[in-house]
Amino acid sequence: MMKFFSQSSEKGxxxxxxxxxxxxxxxxxxxAPFGANYPDLMQRFAIFGIFATGFNILFGLTGYLSFGHAxxxxxxxxxxxxxxxxxxxxxxxxxxxxxxxxxxxxLVIGFISLRRSGIYFSILTLAFAQMCYxxxxxxxxxxxxxxxxxxxxxxxxxxxxxxxxxxxxxxISQIFGYQMQGMTGFYFCGILxxxxxxxxMRIFRSPFGMMLKAVKTNQNRLNYTGVNTRPYTLAxxxxxxxxxGLAGALMCIIDPLAGAERMQWTASGEVVLMxxxxxVGTIIGPIIGAGLxxxxxxxxxxxxxxxxxxxxxxxxxxxxEVLVSVTSLFVGEGWHxxxxxxxxxxxxxxxxxxxxxxxxxxxxxxxxxxxxxxxxNEGGRRSSPMPGE
Amino acid sequence: MDAILLQVLNGLDxxxxxxxxxxxxxxxxxxxxxxxxxxxxxxxxxxxxxxxINRALTLEKVALSETQTTAWGTPLExxxxxxxxxxxxxxxxxxxxxxxxxxxxxxxxxxxxxxAMERGLVRFFYKRPHAEQILVTFxxxxxLQEIVKAIYGANPIQQDAPSIxxxxxxxxxxxxxxxxxxxPWWRIVYLIFSGVVIAAVFAFLQFTTFGMVVRAGMxxxxxxxxxxxxxxxxxxxxxxxxAVVAGLAGVMYTPILPPDYHIGMDFLVLSFVVVVVGGMGSxxxxxxxxxxxxxxxxxxxxxxxxxxxxxxxxxxxxQIIIYLVAIVVLLVRPRGLMGRKGVME
Numbered sequence: 068m069m070k071f072f073s074q075s076s077e078k079g080x081x082x083x084x085x086x087x088x089x090x091x092x093x094x095x096x097x098x099a100p101f102g103a104n105y106p107d108l109m110q111r112f113a114i115f116g117i118f119a120t121g122f123n124i125l126f127g128l129t130g131y132l133s134f135g136h137a138x139x140x141x142x143x144x145x146x147x148x149x150x151x152x153x154x155x156x157x158x159x160x161x162x163x164x165x166x167x168x169x170x171x172x173x174l175v176i177g178f179i180s181l182r183r184s185g186i187y188f189s190i191l192t193l194a195f196a197q198m199c200y201x202x203x204x205x206x207x208x209x210x211x212x213x214x215x216x217x218x219x220x221x222x223x224x225x226x227x228x229x230x231x232x233x234x235x236x237x238x239i240s241q242i243f244g245y246q247m248q249g250m251t252g253f254y255f256c257g258i259l260x261x262x263x264x265x266x267x268m269r270i271f272r273s274p275f276g277m278m279l280k281a282v283k284t285n286q287n288r289l290n291y292t293g294v295n296t297r298p299y300t301l302a303x304x305x306x307x308x309x310x311x312g313l314a315g316a317l318m319c320i321i322d323p324l325a326g327a328e329r330m331q332w333t334a335s336g337e338v339v340l341m342x343x344x345x346x347v348g349t350i351i352g353p354i355i356g357a358g359l360x361x362x363x364x365x366x367x368x369x370x371x372x373x374x375x376x377x378x379x380x381x382x383x384x385x386x387x388e389v390l391v392s393v394t395s396l397f398v399g400e401g402w403h404x405x406x407x408x409x410x411x412x413x414x415x416x417x418x419x420x421x422x423x424x425x426x427x428x429x430x431x432x433x434x435x436x437x438x439x440x441x442x443x444n445e446g447g448r449r450s451s452p453m454p455g456e
Numbered sequence: 457m458d459a460i461l462l463q464v465l466n467g468l469d470x471x472x473x474x475x476x477x478x479x480x481x482x483x484x485x486x487x488x489x490x491x492x493x494x495x496x497x498x499x500x501x502x503x504x505x506x507x508x509i510n511r512a513l514t515l516e517k518v519a520l521s522e523t524q525t526t527a528w529g530t531p532l533e534x535x536x537x538x539x540x541x542x543x544x545x546x547x548x549x550x551x552x553x554x555x556x557x558x559x560x561x562x563x564x565x566x567x568x569x570x571x572a573m574e575r576g577l578v579r580f581f582y583k584r585p586h587a588e589q590i591l592v593t594f595x596x597x598x599x600l601q602e603i604v605k606a607i608y609g610a611n612p613i614q615q616d617a618p619s620i621x622x623x624x625x626x627x628x629x630x631x632x633x634x635x636x637x638x639x640p641w642w643r644i645v646y647l648i649f650s651g652v653v654i655a656a657v658f659a660f661l662q663f664t665t666f667g668m669v670v671r672a673g674m675x676x677x678x679x680x681x682x683x684x685x686x687x688x689x690x691x692x693x694x695x696x697x698x699a700v701v702a703g704l705a706g707v708m709y710t711p712i713l714p715p716d717y718h719i720g721m722d723f724l725v726l727s728f729v730v731v732v733v734g735g736m737g738s739x740x741x742x743x744x745x746x747x748x749x750x751x752x753x754x755x756x757x758x759x760x761x762x763x764x765x766x767x768x769x770x771x772x773x774x775q776i777i778i779y780l781v782a783i784v785v786l787l788v789r790p791r792g793l794m795g796r797k798g799v800m801e
Contacts, residue, residue, distance in 0.1 A: 187732060404602035
């Protein structure tokens with residue numbers, strides 16, 4: 068898989084994106100054996116895939132580690148709900164408005180934060196995100212509805228909605244009569260995922276993307292050669308902010324509710340985690356990472372002592388009780404513990420994430436079959452997926 | 457005037473906690489060049505040291521009363537802490553002083569934790585990019601936090617200050633105006649305590665041979681190493697000291713704010729801002745910025761100030777003042793207030 072993704076040609080890209088689209092849209096089929104083929108989870112795969120892909124455009128290409136990306140997600144969510152409230156439940160204006168507003172936010176925050184690099188940049192973005200979070204909780208309550216969360220009400224203006232066929236049930240986003248729920252909602256997110264991944268792919272291959280990679284490799288040298296890197300990094304920051312805004316909008320299209328906790332810095336940490344887990348600087352990596360985390364979150368947090376007891380029921384009583392009490396630390400409520408351990412293991416032993424692991428295995432197999440020579444050449448050409456400063 | 461003084465005091469004790477954590481962060485950063493996102497978790501571990509000691513001291517012996525019965529007719533349970541059982545009134549005094557006594561246990565414990573962390577994890581990351589250092593320590597923080605949550609649950613656990621320093625001090629009375637300025641005793645204790653800890657760390661670095669070597673190592677690690685000094689081992693101990701400072705800050709903070717498992721994360725974000733404002737790698741900068749931001753925050757939340765600000769259309773400044781100051785400082789003085797040239801450029 069990875070070998071295809073590392074080759075670059077325009078035709079190849081189209082083939083790849085077609086393959087990717089097929090993979091996304093057949094998710095209900097091939098995820099069935101894993102028990103993950105229900106719409107709610109697949110929607111989350113797609114949404115967080117978009118979020119992580121956008122984050123990767125910044126972190127993977129330029130090496131700037133933003134710890135405040137959740138702010139854009141939150142801004143996107145609030146914008147989406149406000150367009151629902153004012154313009155009606157059509158998802159298209161919500162998506163457009165969210166992307167634009169998140170982009171403007173990213174422009175302002177990026178303009179200031181990108182004056183510094185390294186750890187200072189991380190802290191500046193963190194500070195901005197915490198500011199947004201605190202404001203959303205306190206002063207901006209008229210806009211964000213504070214702790215309760217912002218939701219669409221029946222008495223909202225919604226000027227483009229057809230008020231004659233008013234129902235009393237919960238308001239659901241819809242387009243051409245398709246309600247953005249269940250499988251329809253998933254396909255909507257899936258289409259956007261494919262589009263955004265295609266855009267990300269084009270960015271990775273473009274001269275602009277090359278410039279960003281150069282920033283990551285050695286920004287000083289670029290500066291000495293007379294290149295002003297700021298516009299490039301700022302553009303990358305804005306693009307990734309727009310991706311986050313889109314993800315936020317999609318969350319609200321699926322479920323028209325926006326809360327401030329989406330902006331908390333732990334949420335920013337989560338997207339960093341997804342990107343690292345999947346593989347920084349690769350196109351497919353962040354999507355794999357997002358999928359894995361959301362999948363295991365879903366599976367692990369559903370476990371409780373009873374289900375564990377059933378799993379271990381074939382063992383003798385005493386042993387199974389011990390195993391249940393040990394395992395229950397890592398699942399259910401304690402799922403974050405396994406997440407933290409997994410995260411540490413990945414950073415320590417496999418900084419390139421799952422994709423690096425896969426390509427290592429691939430190389431190993433290739434070497435076994437006697438094609439070592441050819442593969443080494445290829446490995447030398449490919450840029451290292453290690454995140455740099 | 458009284459109100460202003462009160463806000464200064466209020467800000468100082470919060471600032472003291474920021475300053476202690478930021479001091480440890482800066483020590484680690486200045487010596488080892490590592491950005492430690494798990495420092496908040498060390499603060500939390502310290503706080504839970506106090507909780508553990510308190511639990512251990514108040515372990516109770518349950519005896520059934522022979523004469524008294526409860527309303528349900530069962531014999532009344534008489535619960536006496538073992539400490540009281542064994543030492544009588546002295547035992548009760550020990551329980552009363554459990555928070556300050558925890559310091560005695562917390563110092564060796566945190567030192568061990570710090571050294572284990574450095575030897576076991578952080579030292580493998582010296583040569584790796586800062587992003588990876590941030591990520592691995594962030595992961596460690598999650599793990600520590602979740603372990604504590606698994607043991608102690610998710611709810612905050614109230615800890616009491618010794619009864620002698622419970623209640624509030626009438627500071628106004630000192631200036632001949634009783635009741636004008638009332639301030640909790642324990643916060644005064646915390647303020648003095650943090651001052652002592654900060655002074656001790658500075659004295660240690662300034663007046664001992666060990667400290668001198670460490671300062672030399674901070675300036676030029678390679679040369680110190682070439683002189684035949686095992687600088688790595690000393691830096692390991694410095695990491696331990698930084699952990700102790702954070703842990704002590706946590707122990708003593710428990711009566712002010714009941715600790716829960718994410719108390720460290722809440723403080724960490726602010727402490728990072730403090731470190732950056734103070735200047736990465738500058739110890740006096742970290743301390744000064746800690747107190748400064750603490751006081752600023754408490755001023756911004758003053759009712760009078762808020763009224764004035766809301767008249768000119770600014771609301772909610774108290775929520776964001778620290779971050780705002782950080783942004784302004786970083787843009788105006790990119791190295792922070794007292795940052796050194798060439799550190800983390």
